[in-house]
Amino acid sequence: MQRNSRNLTRNAAFAVTLALCATTALAAPALRSVSPAQLRTDISQLQSLVSACASQSASCDNAKVVSDEQIGDPAHPGGFEMHWDWLRTALNDAKTAKPESRKVLLHDAAAQLDELAQDETSPNGTATNEFDKARTQANNILSRPEFQGDDGPTWWERQKTKLLYGLERIFEGVSRIGSAAPWLGTLLEWLLFTSAAGLLLFFVLRGLARQRLRVALGEGATKATAWDREATDWAKMAEAHAAKHEWREAVHCLYWAAIVSLESRRAWTHNPTRTPREYVRLLKPGSPQQQGLRGLTQIFERVWYGLREADGEEYSRVRALYDNLAANEIGPSAATPGEAA
Known part of the structure; x- marks a missing residue:
């Protein structure tokens, strides 16, 4: 019983000392x-x-x-x-x-x-x-x-004793x-604090970058929603003028509804100084979007800038062109590469 107790004590001391000295190489x-x-x-x-x-x-x-x-x-x-x-x-x-x-x-x-x-x-x-x-x-x-046992310490016990003795020398x-x-301890402290501060700064910067990305994506979605809402408002104003047979104002509103709708789908970057024909040239030549916007622009210039009276037939043509533009998707091939958002 006493021999087993001594063996358990030596085994526990060996395990504890080995764990404490795992990082020591001297x-x-x-x-x-x-x-x-x-x-x-x-x-x-x-x-x-x-x-x-x-x-x-x-x-x-x-x-x-x-x-x-x-x-x-x-x-x-x-x-x-x-x-x-x-x-x-x-x-x-x-x-x-x-x-x-x-x-x-x-x-x-x-x-x-x-x-x-x-x-x-x-x-x-x-x-x-x-x-x-x-x-x-x-x-x-x-x-x-x-103390008069027939058998001495086993090979494993002798090896553990040697290891414990070596670990004792390492501590010394x-x-x-x-x-x-004495400066070695101060150096290790500074290295530890500097590493911790560097890791903290890294995680803070990464969190800020992710936050900026989320804000940017949210702003982009909000901006697109605002442009879609503005295009819808222009279309509703056109319908209100058409109901009063105010065809000239109705054509004007549908034209700007088409411009805002294309801009909300990133056909070009926002620039309020462009002329109607510049908008047409920003679309890919020969694309359905350019053909539809060219036809709508011609009627708009003739009625709005040419001061010609419009009628219900011209409004219906403009309405059809606007509906086609609103229904067609704007892909990378529909916009000029230098102006696409």
């Missing part, structure tokens, strides 16, 4: 293996470095700090790790700090180094004795029956990079 270097004597030498060098930094800020070079170490006797298994990230950070902060702040930072660092040196140089091998005592206690615990490498390059 690797941490392996620890440098040193003996206890070499550790004491390194501590002495670091004490000299801290003293030099206290005297002059230019000497606060965190690159001179030794790399992280694995301390132990190669002839005997075990040992411990020594990480110097805290000293690198203290030297980096002291290099740019004011004299008062630098004094406080280096005083704490020197005190910690003194304590480490005292532990390593204590008489009667206190550190070694404590380590041997801890090893003995661990061996006694592991000799209990619940990320921490060191953040300390060595």
Whole structure:
């Protein structure tokens, strides 16, 4: 039961750590293996470095700090790790700090180094004795029956352990990079904010473009409806004049009803300065629309501009021409390419 519980715990820790590190691609270097004597030498060098930094800020070079170490006797298994990230950070902060702040930072660092040196140089091998005592206690615990299993960790469990160990080194490498390059976090923040602002601006501009397109389409439909309504009004006015036998005014109204009807179907662009014959020339030569408008224009010019009296027969001819023009569709072939809307 306890073994299953430990396996479930390790599996959960593996899954969580793998998800957290999916975006991390940095690797941490392996620890440098040193003996206890070499550790004491390194501590002495670091004490000299801290003293030099206290005297002059230019000497606060965190690159001179030794790399992280694995301390132990190669002839005997075990040992411990020594990480110097805290000293690198203290030297980096002291290099740019004011004299008062630098004094406080280096005083704490020197005190910690003194304590480490005292532990390593204590008489009667206190550190070694404590380590041997801890090893003995661990061996006694592991000799209990619940830890005496016939089978060791499986291949999959060993691989997960290696992966978790590598991920731990990755986190340590990320921490060191953040300390060595504090501007990197600010750069990433600006990149993130700039990308978000760019995406927001893109969606806003696209929404405005779609809105302008909808407005333009709506205005086009409204304009076409207004022209159709105006053509119908001209035709109704013609019928009203015809009912009163006012044939000249009736012909005039039907002519403009035909012009407005053709313009609403984009036979040409709107231009109130054109003459009646210019409207005829804007249509494709020989097309039914041009022939019908030419016949209507001839009667209109003779009656309206020629000041000739019209009769019911001429009105009927004009009405027939207008009905044909209103019934025929205006396609691309019916209008002059340069004037079609």
